[in-house]
Amino acid sequence: MKVKEPKIVAFLCNWCSYAGADLAGVSRIQYPPNIRVIRVPCSSRVNPLFILKALQEGVDGVLVAGCHPGDCHYISGNYLARRKFTIFKNLLDYLGIEKDRVHFTWISAAEGARFAEIVKEVTERVKKLGPVKRLVKNRSA
Amino acid sequence: MSKHLKVEVKNGKIKEAINFFLIELLKKNLVSALLVPRELPSKDNVVQSLVSQPDELKNADVFAPVLPVNSARIISEMTRLGSGKASVGAILRSCEIRALIELVKLKQASLDNLLIIGIDCPGTYSVKDYKALCQQGIYPEDELFKNLKKGMEDVRIREACKVCEYPVPSNSDLTFGFLGVDFEKNIFFQANTSKGEKILDRFSYLEFDGLKIREEFIFKYLKQKIKKRDELFALTQKEVKGWENLISFFSACINCHNCMKVCPVCYCRECFFESACFEFNGDKYLNWAKKKGSIKMPKDTALFHLGRMAHMATSCVGCGACEEACPNNIPLLKVFKTVAHNVQEIFQYVPGKKLQEPLPLTTFKEDELQRVGED
Numbered sequence: 001m002k003v004k005e006p007k008i009v010a011f012l013c014n015w016c017s018y019a020g021a022d023l024a025g026v027s028r029i030q031y032p033p034n035i036r037v038i039r040v041p042c043s044s045r046v047n048p049l050f051i052l053k054a055l056q057e058g059v060d061g062v063l064v065a066g067c068h069p070g071d072c073h074y075i076s077g078n079y080l081a082r083r084k085f086t087i088f089k090n091l092l093d094y095l096g097i098e099k100d101r102v103h104f105t106w107i108s109a110a111e112g113a114r115f116a117e118i119v120k121e122v123t124e125r126v127k128k129l130g131p132v133k134r135l136v137k138n139r140s141a
Numbered sequence: 142m143s144k145h146l147k148v149e150v151k152n153g154k155i156k157e158a159i160n161f162f163l164i165e166l167l168k169k170n171l172v173s174a175l176l177v178p179r180e181l182p183s184k185d186n187v188v189q190s191l192v193s194q195p196d197e198l199k200n201a202d203v204f205a206p207v208l209p210v211n212s213a214r215i216i217s218e219m220t221r222l223g224s225g226k227a228s229v230g231a232i233l234r235s236c237e238i239r240a241l242i243e244l245v246k247l248k249q250a251s252l253d254n255l256l257i258i259g260i261d262c263p264g265t266y267s268v269k270d271y272k273a274l275c276q277q278g279i280y281p282e283d284e285l286f287k288n289l290k291k292g293m294e295d296v297r298i299r300e301a302c303k304v305c306e307y308p309v310p311s312n313s314d315l316t317f318g319f320l321g322v323d324f325e326k327n328i329f330f331q332a333n334t335s336k337g338e339k340i341l342d343r344f345s346y347l348e349f350d351g352l353k354i355r356e357e358f359i360f361k362y363l364k365q366k367i368k369k370r371d372e373l374f375a376l377t378q379k380e381v382k383g384w385e386n387l388i389s390f391f392s393a394c395i396n397c398h399n400c401m402k403v404c405p406v407c408y409c410r411e412c413f414f415e416s417a418c419f420e421f422n423g424d425k426y427l428n429w430a431k432k433k434g435s436i437k438m439p440k441d442t443a444l445f446h447l448g449r450m451a452h453m454a455t456s457c458v459g460c461g462a463c464e465e466a467c468p469n470n471i472p473l474l475k476v477f478k479t480v481a482h483n484v485q486e487i488f489q490y491v492p493g494k495k496l497q498e499p500l501p502l503t504t505f506k507e508d509e510l511q512r513v514g515e516d
Contacts (some may be wrong), residue, residue, distance in 0.1 A: 002383060014193065035460055039162050048448070048451040049444070049448045049451070052444055052447055052448065052451075053444065056166075056444060057399055058432075069507065072349070074491040079505035079507065080503075080505055080507075081503065082505070082510050082513050083488070083510070084502060085503055085513060086487060087454060087455065087487070087501075087502075087515055089513075090480075090483055090484055090485070090487060091447070091450060091451055091454070091480060094378065094388050094479070094480055094483060095381065095382070095383075095384070095447075096381075096383040096384065096386070096387070097384055102219065104343075104513060136390050
């Protein structure tokens with residue numbers, strides 16, 4: 001049987017990571033077509049609820065990317081996002097949801113190659129976990 | 142800056158000694174009104190009241206071991222749009238003061254013109270149990286003191302209180318203490334701020350000399366509580382680990398949002414979970430049911446709790462008001478408290494400890510959490 005290709009939602013910050021993805025495209029760097037990009041103004045715009053909801057609705061993984069620490073377009077958004085995601089990761093870990101489903105990373109506008117690299121890695125790790133089925137389909141959920 | 146005095150208790154009537162003091166506070170015009178719990182006419186519960194006339198304090202019952210509401214919410218209601226010009230005294234337990242401090246940080250309450258009188262709290266009964274005890278002719282307060290004297294804990298007190306590591310109030314101007322004190326003879330008043338000192342200066346109480354015994358008692362007492370708390374953490378983690386266990390934990394939820402409404406630190410004026418984002422038409426529901434085979438109705442209950450958890454975990458004071466309010470008896474406290482404890486440990490943040498300490502999510506350090514985003 002063919003392995004089902006995972007679906008990954010990628011929240012990319014407008015100023016760095018989205019531009020990084022753009023650069024990867026312009027430079028014709030190949031990366032897995034599993035991600036669905038959602039452009040957000042800043043990584044700190046991503047409410048942990050977005051991630052929960054995405055997983056609940058059946059995506060297999062979530063990637064959140066923002067500017068490198070110190071480079072935030074809004075000066076400190078990514079520092080706050082970093083705290084927020086630390087809390088969220090801890091929560092997921094505590095609740096026993098696989099760590100590799102949710103990724104948080106930094107990609108600058110000049111890092112097209114890094115963007116492709118990260119998408120590759122995330123896709124592989126999510127693929128290893130298998131489909132998110134048990135998150136969405138069970139007795140009463 | 143602290144002053145320790147003892148107040149004589151006549152014939153073992155602790156309540157009267159306190160009420161006498163409160164009446165004097167009003168008579169001497171040291172505060173213009175007091176927020177105190179008063180016994181209901183039915184005598185089986187208490188209700189918070191804002192009292193300005195001394196003779197209205199006759200049925201005040203500050204030690205009644207029951208928490209019908211976390212009064213931080215009431216203070217927030219009174220001060221959110223600005224404190225009154227005259228000073229108000231509020232008698233609060235530790236969990237209420239800690240929640241209040243969090244609300245002040247969230248700009249939902251003000252401490253201006255507020256005199257915080259904290260009381261020792263070895264635990265409270267749920268409203269239902271309190272009522273049942275009263276109806277059996279047992280006076281819950283006596284029960285509490287009786288057990289305390291024997292060095293035992295009543296098994297009937299709320300889970301939140303059994304694992305509470307803050308029986309002694311912090312951040313209060315005045316403290317009424319009886320833990321580790323021979324409370325049949327006297328109780329202990331402590332002024333923690335100059336505001337509190339000025340008030341105690343107007344009374345001619347004797348110096349308290351059992352401070353060391355009290356401290357030793359509290360030290361031992363806390364050790365027991367923390368042991369119990371850690372046991373609960375371990376058990377809870379096992380119970381909810383894994384998505385399926387988690388879902389089944391919350392499966393009785395009917396989305397009434399009572400837990401959110403009574404939560405003292407859940408501060409949003411408009412809740413996202415009550416917004417139009419969660420209103421769908423019939424086809425949408427049918428689609429979901431088709432896609433997943435079945436969906437639990439009402440929908441999005443686990444999402445609500447997880448969202449609330451992610452949002453409130455840094456400020457949760459563990460008062461247990463959420464589980465008290467749950468119509469379906471979901472034991473929410475243990476999950477919230479465990480998650481909150483883990484999260485608060487990361488930032489070494491203790492909610493309600495220090496007014497000047499910013500909320501973890503409103504601040505950052507450049508050189509912290511370096512590993513995030515690297516793995």
